Each structure stands twice: as C-alpha cells, then as structure tokens.
Amino acid sequence: MQRIVFFGKGGIGKSTTSTNVSAALAARGERVLHVGCDPKHDSTVALLNGKLLQPVVDKIHKLDGLTPEDVVTRSALGIDCVEAGGPEAGVGCGGRGITRMMEIFHAAKLLQNDRYSVSVYDVLGDVVCGGFAAPLRKGIGEKVIIVASEEVMALYAANNIARAVCHYAVNGIVLGGIIVNLRDNSEDRAPMERFAKLINTKILGYVPRDPLIREAEYRRQTVMEHAPRSPISKVFRDLAEIIWDLDVTTCPLPTPLSDLQFYACTQSKFEMSAAQAMAVATASGSPKEEPEGGLDVVMPTSLAKRAVGNRKAEFEEELFAGIRAVRLGRVSAGDAVQRLRKSFPKEAISLAETDLVS
Numbered sequence: 001m002q003r004i005v006f007f008g009k010g011g012i013g014k015s016t017t018s019t020n021v022s023a024a025l026a027a028r029g030e031r032v033l034h035v036g037c038d039p040k041h042d043s044t045v046a047l048l049n050g051k052l053l054q055p056v057v058d059k060i061h062k063l064d065g066l067t068p069e070d071v072v073t074r075s076a077l078g079i080d081c082v083e084a085g086g087p088e089a090g091v092g093c094g095g096r097g098i099t100r101m102m103e104i105f106h107a108a109k110l111l112q113n114d115r116y117s118v119s120v121y122d123v124l125g126d127v128v129c130g131g132f133a134a135p136l137r138k139g140i141g142e143k144v145i146i147v148a149s150e151e152v153m154a155l156y157a158a159n160n161i162a163r164a165v166c167h168y169a170v171n172g173i174v175l176g177g178i179i180v181n182l183r184d185n186s187e188d189r190a191p192m193e194r195f196a197k198l199i200n201t202k203i204l205g206y207v208p209r210d211p212l213i214r215e216a217e218y219r220r221q222t223v224m225e226h227a228p229r230s231p232i233s234k235v236f237r238d239l240a241e242i243i244w245d246l247d248v249t250t251c252p253l254p255t256p257l258s259d260l261q262f263y264a265c266t267q268s269k270f271e272m273s274a275a276q277a278m279a280v281a282t283a284s285g286s287p288k289e290e291p292e293g294g295l296d297v298v299m300p301t302s303l304a305k306r307a308v309g310n311r312k313a314e315f316e317e318e319l320f321a322g323i324r325a326v327r328l329g330r331v332s333a334g335d336a337v338q339r340l341r342k343s344f345p346k347e348a349i350s351l352a353e354t355d356l357v358s
Contacts, residue, residue, distance in 0.1 A: 001111070002118040004176075004243060005135045007164075008147035009157035010124070013181035015043045016213060017147050017239075018122040022047065023224035024233075024240035025118055026077045033072070033080045033116045037098045037135065038124040041083035047075040050220030055085020057100045063107035068115060071108045077225070080116070098123075098134045111140070118244075136168040143176040143246055145204070150180065150187045152266050155195050162199050162256035169331045169339075174251035176243060177204040185209050194270035200255040200321050205239045208232070249342040253331065255321050315340075315347040326356045333357050 006018040015036070022034045036043025041055045053073055060070065072080035084101040105111055111119065121135040135141040146161050148154040158178060165175045178196055180189070185208045196203050216226035224233050257265060257274055264277035272280065322336040333353035340348040 001114065001116055002244065003121075003135075003140060003142040004118065005121045005123060005141040005144050006147055007123050007144060007161045009149075009154045012147050012149055012154055012157075013207070014147045015046070015122050016217070017179055017181060017207065017236075018120055019043065019046045020222045020224050020233075020236040021240045021243065022079055022120045023077055023222040024237045025120075025244065026079050027224065027237075028240070030117045030244075031115070032078075033082070033110070033119040034075075035101075035119065035121045035135075036081075036083040037101075037121055038083075039085060039097060041085045043122040044073075044075075044081035044083055045220055046216070046222045047077065047079055047081055048073065049076065053081060053083040055083050055097065056104055057085045057097050060104055063104065066104065066108040068108050068110045071104060071110055102134055102137075102140065133164060133168065136164065136173050137171055141171075141173055142248060143243065143251075144173060145176050145243060146178045146201075148178050148180055148192075149183050150189075150192055151183065155192070155266075156262060158195075159199060159256045159262055162201070162254035165254055166256065166325060166331060169253055169325075170335050172248070174248045175201050175254045176246045176248075176251060177202045179204050179207060179239060181207045182209055191269040195265075198255075198257060198265065198270055198274060200252050204242050205235065207235055207239075249339075252318050252343075253321050253325050253336070253339065255324055312347075315344045318343060319348075319351075323356050 004021075006014045006021075008014045015038075019034065022032050026032045034044055034047060036053075041053060044053055045051065051073075056071055060066065068080075072082055074080055082101070084097045121141060123135055136144070144161070144165050146158045148158045162175055165173055178192075178201060180192055180203060189203075189206065193203055210223075210230075210232040212227045212230055212232050213223050216223040219226055223230065224236055227233055255274070257277065260282075261274050261277040264280040265272055265274075267280070318340060322331075322340055325331045326333050326336050333356045336356055337348070337351055337353050340351060
C-alpha cells in the first residue's frame with residue numbers, strides 16, 4: 001500500500017490538492033483511504049458532496065470488536081473517508097485527536113490485509129507537535145508531499161516540514177517533493193525552483209489559480225467531479241500519476257536551511273547558496289544560532305573518487321547531503337549508508353558508516 005502525507009502551511013490548499021489527488025487515484029481504479037487530520041474535520045467534505053463527517057474520535061468510544069466499516073464512510077467515488085477531529089479551538093491538544101485515531105485504526109485493523117492500495121493523509125498546517133507528526137511514524141506514512149505557494153511564509157513552512165522529514169527518515173519517510181499552489185499565475189517560478197534545489201528536493205508540479213476550483217468548492221465537490229474534462233482536472237490527474245510513480249528508494253534526504261539561512265536567502269530570491277546565506281546572516285549581526293543547515297561540510301576527496309561513471313555528480317551530491325544530515329544529527333550514519341546503497345548500489349558498495357562521520 002502506498003502511503004501519502006500532505007503537509008503545508010495552514011490555508012495553502014492542502015485539502016483541495018489532496019482530495020483531488022485522491023479522486024484522481026480512485027478514478028484510475030485505486031482503492032483509496034482518505035484521512036483528514038485537522039480538528040476542523042472538513043478535509044473529506046468535497047469527497048462526500050458536502051456531508052460533514054463526525055470525527056472518528058467522537059463516535060467511537062471503545063476499541064473492542066471494531067471493524068473497518070465502523071470507522072469509514074464511503075464516497076460516491078468509492079473512497080473510504082475518515083476525519084480525525086479534535087478539540088475546539090483553544091481547548092485541549094489538537095494532535096491528540098490524530099494519535100487517538102491511529103489507535104482506532106490499529107484496533108479495527110483498517111490498514112491491514114491489503115484493504116487499500118493507497119492511503120492519503122491531509123494534515124493540519126505545519127508540523128507543530130508530535131501528534132500532528134503521527135502520520136510520519138513507521139508503517140503509517142511514507143511519501144511526504146509539501147503543498148506551498150510562491151509566498152515566503154509558505155516556503156518557510158515547507159523548510160520546517162523538510163526538517164521533520166529528516167527527523168523521521170529512520171522510519172522510512174521520504175520527501176517526495178513540493179506542489180506549488182499558485183496565488184498568481186504570472187509569478188516568476190524560478191525562485192521556487194531554486195528553493196527546492198537548496199533543500200534537495202524538487203517541484204512536482206504547479207496548480208494554477210482557476211475559477212473552476214472555487215466553483216467546485218461552493219458546490220462542495222472536487223474539481224475532478226465538477227469539471228472532469230477541464231484543464232485543471234488534468235493538472236490533478238497528472239500530479240496523482242507523478243506522486244504514484246515516485247520511487248521512495250531514490251528520493252534524496254532533504255537538506256533544510258536554518259532560520260538564519262532561510263531569511264538571508266529570501267533577500268536574493270534563493271539565488272545564494274546555504275553557505276553564502278550563513279555568511280550574509282553572520283555579517284549582518286544576526287543572533288548566533290546553533291548550526292543546523294550551515295555546517296561547512298567538505299566532501300572528502302577519497303570518497304568523491306569512489307563515484308564512477310555517469311552518476312558520479314549525482315552520487316557526490318547525495319553523499320554530501322548524507323554527510324551533512326549525519327553531522328547535524330538528523331539521521332544515523334547506518335541509515336544514511338543504507339539509503340545511499342539503495343539509490344547507488346555500485347557507487348556506494350564500499351561506503352562505510354565511518355566515512356560519513358570522520
């Protein structure tokens with residue numbers, strides 16, 4: 001089963017994107033579980049033609065004897081829908097609702113026995129606590145997709161999410177890439193492409209601003225159902241295919257920027273390198289911070305020479321990212337070596353854990 005987790009800044013369009021991707025996957029014959037992970041419990045509204053689901057944590061009070069049918073509500077497209085729910089604003093911990101939902105999933109054996117070919121999680125805003133990071137735990141999430149826009153704070157949130165991916169990489173979590181939900185269709189896309197390269201990921205696609213999306217929202221439908229033959233629906237179908245085809249063994253470990261680096265980079269629209277950004281921040285007298293993305297890691301010559309053939313440059317780049325991640329404490333040397341060997345079996349055949357820490 002594929003496990004896809006959508007993260008991004010609040011209000012950036014995660015629910016619109018994730019529900020349309022779920023609809024596109026269902027249309028191609030996949031068995032889809034769509035899970036809303038927000039106390040507002042409104043991710044699945046568009047899939048259920050305006051029906052607001054009762055949160056699973058409110059309707060299920062005991063775990064004994066639970067079945068999948070007790071947990072899910074099926075949409076007209078055949079998508080099984082769940083809303084985690086949570087407390088009202090200002091009361092209690094929102095992340096607890098997601099944690100409780102996972103307990104219910106386990107009791108009902110919802111994610112077992114090949115019931116689904118793909119599960120899609122739509123998670124509230126930035127990664128703000130362990131509860132909201134629950135879909136990044138081992139065996140639950142796998143492919144993290146960031147929804148952002150061309151706005152600086154959306155990219156800041158994307159950078160923070162990349163940090164969380166590094167933290168949970170030991171669970172098999174990878175950053176699949178960024179989907180840009182454009183606020184302005186005429187916006188220069190080069191800064192976003194440069195930002196993605198800086199944090200060692202890629203732009204999976206752009207969702208243009210389209211009035212059909214708003215029309216579909218008013219009708220409480222996905223645009224895939226409201227206007228299936230429209231160009232914007234094709235955008236979501238293409239994105240669904242791109243996400244589906246992502247090979248988790250070749251997704252590189254992200255290299256997020258520190259806060260100082262990020263804000264320095266915004267001044268040049270992400271044209272400067274991470275090292276240059278740290279130099280600019282230091283020269284400007286910014287408060288000193290713990291090294292995070294700004295370690296001056298030099299590629300050992302002996303390691304660089306091991307990469308041969310046409311993949312040399314790519315291997316060197318990934319090896320550099322691995323060394324940096326290990327030294328920052330984001331992933332263990334053993335896990336970094338294992339991932340490099342999966343992606344570059346020939347080039348990394350003699351790579352040892354000590355090579356990444358010495």
